[in-house]
Amino acid sequence: MTNREQSAQFQMANSASDSAEHSFSGVEDRLSSSNRSNGRIIAGEGLQVPFSKTEDWADSGDISSFSNYRFHQCDLTRKQAPSSENKQREQLQQLSSDYGLLDNLQCNVASLPIQTCLGETTKFARISTKLPDINEARKDKPFQIPISSLELLRNHGSGFKRLIGDGVLEPHTGHGKAELSTTEIMRIASAKYIQSSSGPGDDLALPDYSCLSEEKIRNVQLAEILLAAADKVGCQQFDEASGLLDQCDELCCSTGNPVERTVYYFSEALREKIDRETGKISIKGLGKRMTLDVEEDSMRPSLPIIAHQQLVPFSQIQLFSSIQTIVENVAEAKKIHVVDFRIHSGIQWTVLMQALSARRECSLELLKITAIGTSSQQVIEDAGKRLETFAQMLNVPFSFKIIMLQDMLELKEDLFDLDEEESIVIYAWFLLKTMIYQPERLDSAMKVIKKINPCAMVVIEAESNHNSPAFTNRFAEMLFFYSAYFDCFEECMERDDENRTVLESVYFGQGIRTTLAAEGEERTIRNVRIDVWRAFFSRFGMVEVDLGMASLYQADLIAKKFPCGSSCTLDMNGKCLIIGWKGTPLSSLSAWRFE
Numbered sequence: 001m002t003n004r005e006q007s008a009q010f011q012m013a014n015s016a017s018d019s020a021e022h023s024f025s026g027v028e029d030r031l032s033s034s035n036r037s038n039g040r041i042i043a044g045e046g047l048q049v050p051f052s053k054t055e056d057w058a059d060s061g062d063i064s065s066f067s068n069y070r071f072h073q074c075d076l077t078r079k080q081a082p083s084s085e086n087k088q089r090e091q092l093q094q095l096s097s098d099y100g101l102l103d104n105l106q107c108n109v110a111s112l113p114i115q116t117c118l119g120e121t122t123k124f125a126r127i128s129t130k131l132p133d134i135n136e137a138r139k140d141k142p143f144q145i146p147i148s149s150l151e152l153l154r155n156h157g158s159g160f161k162r163l164i165g166d167g168v169l170e171p172h173t174g175h176g177k178a179e180l181s182t183t184e185i186m187r188i189a190s191a192k193y194i195q196s197s198s199g200p201g202d203d204l205a206l207p208d209y210s211c212l213s214e215e216k217i218r219n220v221q222l223a224e225i226l227l228a229a230a231d232k233v234g235c236q237q238f239d240e241a242s243g244l245l246d247q248c249d250e251l252c253c254s255t256g257n258p259v260e261r262t263v264y265y266f267s268e269a270l271r272e273k274i275d276r277e278t279g280k281i282s283i284k285g286l287g288k289r290m291t292l293d294v295e296e297d298s299m300r301p302s303l304p305i306i307a308h309q310q311l312v313p314f315s316q317i318q319l320f321s322s323i324q325t326i327v328e329n330v331a332e333a334k335k336i337h338v339v340d341f342r343i344h345s346g347i348q349w350t351v352l353m354q355a356l357s358a359r360r361e362c363s364l365e366l367l368k369i370t371a372i373g374t375s376s377q378q379v380i381e382d383a384g385k386r387l388e389t390f391a392q393m394l395n396v397p398f399s400f401k402i403i404m405l406q407d408m409l410e411l412k413e414d415l416f417d418l419d420e421e422e423s424i425v426i427y428a429w430f431l432l433k434t435m436i437y438q439p440e441r442l443d444s445a446m447k448v449i450k451k452i453n454p455c456a457m458v459v460i461e462a463e464s465n466h467n468s469p470a471f472t473n474r475f476a477e478m479l480f481f482y483s484a485y486f487d488c489f490e491e492c493m494e495r496d497d498e499n500r501t502v503l504e505s506v507y508f509g510q511g512i513r514t515t516l517a518a519e520g521e522e523r524t525i526r527n528v529r530i531d532v533w534r535a536f537f538s539r540f541g542m543v544e545v546d547l548g549m550a551s552l553y554q555a556d557l558i559a560k561k562f563p564c565g566s567s568c569t570l571d572m573n574g575k576c577l578i579i580g581w582k583g584t585p586l587s588s589l590s591a592w593r594f595e
Contacts, residue, residue, distance in 0.1 A: 074171045123390075130438040161565050180216055181582050182258040182487035183480055189223030219259040226263045229270055234472040238274045245271055249559070255495060258486040265509045266479065272517040273471070303507075307499035311492045316557045317579055318429070318589055322458045323351045324551040325591050326425050329456040331356050334365040339452070340418070341431045343371040346383035348427070350390050357394045367391070368399045370416060377404050408441040426457035432533070433461055436526040439592035446540050450594060456545060458593045462527040463578055463585040466515050474516060482512060484584035491564045530574060530588045537592055544575045545591040553575065555589075 172234065180188075209438035212220075225247050233239035248267040252260035271284045297524045309315045330336045336356070338349065349369055356364050369387065373380050384400040403415050418424075426449055435442035468474050485508065491498040514525045534544070552570075555577060559565040569580040576590040 039420075040339075110476070121494055122435055123249060129377070139199050153557075169309065180212070182262060182483040182490070183582065183584050184277045185216065185219050186223050186257055186262075186479055186483045189227060191218045192220065193224050193227045217255070218251075219257065220247065222259060222263055224502075225251070226266055226270075229267070230472065230475045233270050233273055234475075236277065238278055241270065241274060247282075247585070254501070258483075258490040262479075262483050262486045263502060265482075265504065265512050266475075266507060266516070269513040269516040272513050276517055276519075304499040304502040306308045307493070307497070308503055312488060313492075313559050313565055313568045314579055314587060317558050317568070318460050318587060320349065320350050320558055321547070321551045321555040321577065321589055322429075322460060323355065324545050324554045325458055326352060326427070326456065327355045328550060329545070329591070330425065331425045333455075334362060335368070335419060335422035336364070336366070336521070337368040337370065337419070337422040337424045338427060339370045339424065340427045340429075341372045342429050343369075343373070343380055343383050344429075345388050348429075353387075353391055353394050353396045353398075364397060365395045366399065366422070368417070368422065370401045370403060372403050372405065372411065374405050374408065377402070378403075387434055408435065408438075409444050411445055411448050411450055416452065417454070424454040425450055426452070426454045428457065428459045430462070432459065433527050434524070435522055436467060436528065437524055450540050453594055455593060457542070459533065459588075459590050461530075461533065461588055463529055463588045464527050465529055466525070466527040467530075469519075470518075471516065476511060478515060480584060481586070482508060484581040484586060488567070491567060492562070502586065530573055530578070530590060534574075535595070541595050542592045543595050545573050545593050547577055547591055551584065555579070 097129075097421050210524060213314075225244055229241045229244035229248065232238070232244060245267050248263055252263040252267070254261055254264045256264075268284065271282055274280075275282055326338070338352070343349075346369075353367065369384075371380050371384065380402050384402065388398060388400055399526060403411075407410060432442065435445065458576050462481075466474055468477070486504070489500055491506065511525050515523060518524075537544075552572075555570055559568045561571065562568070567582050571578045571580065571585075573588070576588050578585045579587045580590065
């Protein structure tokens with residue numbers, strides 16, 4: 001049997017197992033684009049907000065707490081005498097320093113209640129944070145990694161590939177110069193590796209290398225070595241894989257260009273995978289593993305997370321658009337009850353308070369927030385105290401309750417103080433993915449939510465499939481996803497920025513290692529696409545809710561406030577907003593209710 005025949009046979013076997021691999025709790029992760037729609041939103045007075053025209057969408061690190069936002073000084077004249085107005089505003093400014101400020105963001109849209117203004121940057125106390133040629137490797141071995149599946153490559157590539165008539169990959173253009181993105185370089189390397197290993201592909205168009213710089217060519221070759229190493233790990237040829245990873249180590253570093261950084265952390269993950277499989281401990285593998293609980297650590301505002309939210313647009317787009325969606329779903333409610341499963345600093349609810357205090361037609365009788373937590377009780381209590389103080393400043397009637405659980409299975413309907421007259425909203429910011437590896441907890445939580453029967457459930461999740469039990473499938477998915485993030489950091493942050501180093505090494509690096517190297521319940525970091533969540537929510541009788549024109553307008557408006565905003569892509573998948581980087585999807589924002 002020829003190499004091409006063996007590769008085709010392997011691809012067929014992979015295709016047959018895809019439905020089992022891309023699922024959780026019996027829900028299939030459909031890769032087809034049949035249900036995906038593109039379009040543009042008409043917002044404001046005839047203003048047309050175009051959304052990126054991607055053919056197909058191909059998932060962070062967890063971007064969670066938001067603690068860097070400059071509060072809009074609301075018009076309080078109807079509540080305060082003119083003589084006390086300045087004092088009131090000074091108090092609000094002082095309180096805002098507890099959360100931090102958001103530089104260079106001004107969203108003064110008359111038709112929208114959520115607004116911000118320019119301000120000086122808060123000075124935070126310093127927080128200590130622990131922070132070639134590869135033909136020989138391919139000899140006598142057909143390419144077996146599922147990246148060789150042209151269908152899988154097409155699903156990843158079509159969202160960002162731009163092929164012109166002569167088959168040359170047209171580079172992404174940003175800031176006036178043409179440049180291949182990190183994700184595009186990974187796609188070229190994948191196509192080259194497939195072609196050289198399995199023979200020419202019928203529809204693989206490779207770029208004209210005469211148009212690439214020497215650095216780009218070296219980057220493609222480096223990525224090919226990483227692909228070869230992943231191939232060997234997938235085939236359990238660990239000695240050969242280690243040799244290839246040694247080559248990667250010689251050619252990349254954690255402070256280099258985004259391709260080198262991506263390869264560096266994926267190389268670490270592959271070494272840890274080898275250590276786990278062989279039981280050997282290497283200095284660069286398990287011997288270097290960090291034990292930080294990323295989920296719990298992200299609850300506490302830190303300099304790296306604050307820098308991320310200042311300089312990278314995704315968190316702010318998610319926050320403002322999601323709060324706008326909540327505002328629209330409780331427009332006529334006098335009593336509002338928000339259930340937040342991961343409150344973090346609580347900054348999102350100061351934005352909601354300002355929006356509700358500005359309402360003219362429907363006065364607010366009570367804003368109730370219930371915070372659910374399984375750890376970091378002191379952090380949640382501190383968030384509650386800040387929110388209570390902020391509510392007093394705005395004269396917003398407010399109550400705050402904490403429900404601490406040892407296990408999500410303990411969550412019951414009778415733990416909530418429910419009022420028949422209140423409108424309930426569930427806020428799930430990167431929550432559901434934390435329970436995918438424990439489906440009984442996810443099902444239990446959903447059953448409780450159904451009994452509460454919220455008027456809306458706002459869900460923010462990463463948009464990628466990192467849940468396949470097959471290592472090689474996870475590698476393919478993650479390579480494109482994290483390549484987009486490393487590319488984003490290159491455009492939004494300086495290479496020698498200490499905060500960037502911590503974000504990449506601690507948060508992204510650990511996420512890559514956990515997802516690639518661990519198996520079973522040890523693989524706690526998982527993500528699935530919006531199509532999977534749709535199928536899952538439908539089991540509980542949930543239907544998708546329109547986000548609303550104002551929410552989509554907020555997303556586009558905030559993206560434009562960032563210097564790198566032109567590279568941040570927004571698209572609609574049904575009624576869901578997909579937020580991406582240069583066409584590669586990174587997160588989804590959707591709203592749901594029970595029929």
